[in-house]
Amino acid sequence: MTDKFEKAPADTPPAGEVSTSESATPSEAIKAIPVRHFGRWASGIIVIALLVALVFAFSQGDIQWHAVSDTLFDSSVVKGAGRTLLISVLAMIMGVVLGIVLAVMRLSKNPVTSWVAWLYIWFFRGTPVYVQLLLWFNLALIFPVLNLGPIYKDEMVDVMTPFMAALLGLGLNEAAYMAEICRAGLLAVDEGQTEAAHALGMSHAKTLRRIVIPQAMRVIVPPTGNEFINMLKTSSLVYVVTYNELLRSTSAIGSTSYAVMELLFVASIWYLVMTSVFSVFQYYLERYYARGSSRSLPPTVFQKIKTNLLSLRSDGSAR
Amino acid sequence: MTAMVKSEGVHKSFGTVEVLKGIDLTVNTGEVFCLIGPSGSGKSTFLRCINHLEKINAGRLYVDGELVGYRQKGDKLYELKDSEVALKRRDIGMVFQRFNLFPHMTALENVIEAPVQVKGTSKAEARERARQLLDRVGLADKAGNYPSQLSGGQQQRVAIARALAMDPKLMLFDEPTSALDPELVGDVLDVMRDLAESGMTMVVVTHEMGFAREVGDSLVFMDEGVVVESGHPRDVLTNPQHERTQSFLSKVL
Numbered sequence: 016m017t018d019k020f021e022k023a024p025a026d027t028p029p030a031g032e033v034s035t036s037e038s039a040t041p042s043e044a045i046k047a048i049p050v051r052h053f054g055r056w057a058s059g060i061i062v063i064a065l066l067v068a069l070v071f072a073f074s075q076g077d078i079q080w081h082a083v084s085d086t087l088f089d090s091s092v093v094k095g096a097g098r099t100l101l102i103s104v105l106a107m108i109m110g111v112v113l114g115i116v117l118a119v120m121r122l123s124k125n126p127v128t129s130w131v132a133w134l135y136i137w138f139f140r141g142t143p144v145y146v147q148l149l150l151w152f153n154l155a156l157i158f159p160v161l162n163l164g165p166i167y168k169d170e171m172v173d174v175m176t177p178f179m180a181a182l183l184g185l186g187l188n189e190a191a192y193m194a195e196i197c198r199a200g201l202l203a204v205d206e207g208q209t210e211a212a213h214a215l216g217m218s219h220a221k222t223l224r225r226i227v228i229p230q231a232m233r234v235i236v237p238p239t240g241n242e243f244i245n246m247l248k249t250s251s252l253v254y255v256v257t258y259n260e261l262l263r264s265t266s267a268i269g270s271t272s273y274a275v276m277e278l279l280f281v282a283s284i285w286y287l288v289m290t291s292v293f294s295v296f297q298y299y300l301e302r303y304y305a306r307g308s309s310r311s312l313p314p315t316v317f318q319k320i321k322t323n324l325l326s327l328r329s330d331g332s333a334r
Numbered sequence: 335m336t337a338m339v340k341s342e343g344v345h346k347s348f349g350t351v352e353v354l355k356g357i358d359l360t361v362n363t364g365e366v367f368c369l370i371g372p373s374g375s376g377k378s379t380f381l382r383c384i385n386h387l388e389k390i391n392a393g394r395l396y397v398d399g400e401l402v403g404y405r406q407k408g409d410k411l412y413e414l415k416d417s418e419v420a421l422k423r424r425d426i427g428m429v430f431q432r433f434n435l436f437p438h439m440t441a442l443e444n445v446i447e448a449p450v451q452v453k454g455t456s457k458a459e460a461r462e463r464a465r466q467l468l469d470r471v472g473l474a475d476k477a478g479n480y481p482s483q484l485s486g487g488q489q490q491r492v493a494i495a496r497a498l499a500m501d502p503k504l505m506l507f508d509e510p511t512s513a514l515d516p517e518l519v520g521d522v523l524d525v526m527r528d529l530a531e532s533g534m535t536m537v538v539v540t541h542e543m544g545f546a547r548e549v550g551d552s553l554v555f556m557d558e559g560v561v562v563e564s565g566h567p568r569d570v571l572t573n574p575q576h577e578r579t580q581s582f583l584s585k586v587l
Contacts, residue, residue: 207432208434211428211434212436213387215424215447215452216424217420218416218417219416229438
């Protein structure tokens with residue numbers, strides 16, 4: 016019975032065109048003359064021409080390309096890039112932790128904590144990070160001695176090193192932005208989740224930690240990734256507090272070797288590498304927090320490449 | 335028979351809107367107590383008062399002989415601390431209309447969450463028990479699935495298993511089948527029927543008159559924040575005395 020049924024459709028297509036379709040009605044693949052998109056051709060040509068002009072301009076420019084390749088992996092440049100990464104990661108960790116605390120404070124029923132959190136966000140979002148860096152760096156001008164009573168006492172200039180000023184300036188500023196991102200994430204979690212957890216006898220703290228925050232992360236992670244990429248670039252501002260990060264170390268070489276632009280290229284290359292690597296990392300992070308939210312997880316980069324290759328092999332017929 | 339839930343003149347307002355206008359009723363231990371009534375009649379609000387998800391404004395509400403949300407010393411009432419409220423909620427399971435499963439956890443993880451986090455049960459022990467419970471609701475093979483991979487009826491049955499994992503002495507059901515496709519309602523009701531037969535005390539807000547008639551021991555018809563009529567489900571449903579009950583039943587039956 017089954018054999019007969021399977022054979023049946025094979026008989027129906029007419030001789031000539033071989034159709035892969037299994038439907039009973041004979042169908043030919045449509046062969047039509049496609050619409051010509053002259054506009055696309057024209058705009059494509061114009062854009063390519065502009066690109067060629069740009070490349071040509073650079074080839075004619077007075078650029079010492081060897082200075083770029085010579086200094087790209089110079090030990091002070093690599094160290095500078097390492098410091099940029101270090102200060103960005105530390106400031107970001109500070110921003111995230113403090114941001115979550117501020118968001119919870121802002122949402123709490125206690126009017127004092129809620130108001131203080133609002134005030135913090137108002138100040139640190141309302142002033143430029145550049146100004147904040149300078150404020151921390153020059154703190155010794157108004158508080159020459161850091162005196163924490165019996166716990167700690169030292170000269171402020173010894174405490175407020177370039178590293179500390181950079182960390183506090185970037186981290187505390189970031190916390191204000193992260194607080195708003197986290198608040199949006201916490202508010203995005205359905206209230207029924209809190210109710211269900213409370214009905215099971217879970218405390219407020221446990222409900223937040225086990226139920227609400229893991230779900231809020233799905234909303235929080237993508238903008239936080241953007242914040243981190245911003246942070247990698249904004250960290251170049253700590254130049255002003257004499258912290259020896261990527262921009263400072265490259266421009267030091269640039270000004271002594273009369274290759275200012277070349278060393279700025281070097282800095283740009285490093286920034287691009289760091290932001291690109293992080294973008295890939297962010298993709299996997301988002302994938303992790305998406306678990307349970309969709310029926311199947313989005314494919315990883317490698318899975319995508321694999322399916323693309325497979326589809327090429329099967330005559331490009333796969334979607 | 336002892337009273338599991340005792341309500342004396344319970345009032346509840348949201349702002350200026352009075353939702354409950356003096357509810358008096360008693361739920362006996364081991365019985366299935368059904369609450370029916372039109373939407374907005376206050377039946378879900380009353381259910382939520384029982385485990386203190388809503389605070390009552392007047393009257394007294396007792397679960398297993400103890401005041402809900404307060405402690406009485408002399409003639410003064412003291413509000414309970416959050417931790418004390420949480421302690422009492424352990425003994426009251428609740429099943430929601432919208433399931434409210436934790437979407438970032440698998441079915442099994444949903445069931446073991448409260449025993450492990452609240453009671454401090456060991457993970458191995460909780461897992462063992464969770465498998466039994468999932469088997470009891472007919473979902474032994476779905477332990478590793480996330481809620482988004484389950485149908486509404488399956489999600490609701492996991493939610494029941496999750497509530498049972500805390501070994502409650504009272505189960506509250508807030509319209510457990512209202513968000514389900516008609517063909518999935520039966521599975522959930524079967525689980526509830528099985529639970530009723532095991533002797534669990536259940537308060538069920540429902541629109542399933544068939545379930546109320548077959549399984550229910552008592553039934554209350556509520557409208558506009560008051561109890562209009564109560565009695566044995568068969569009597570109330572087949573021979574309603576009050577005019578408002580009659581008109582409601584004529585619409586839903």
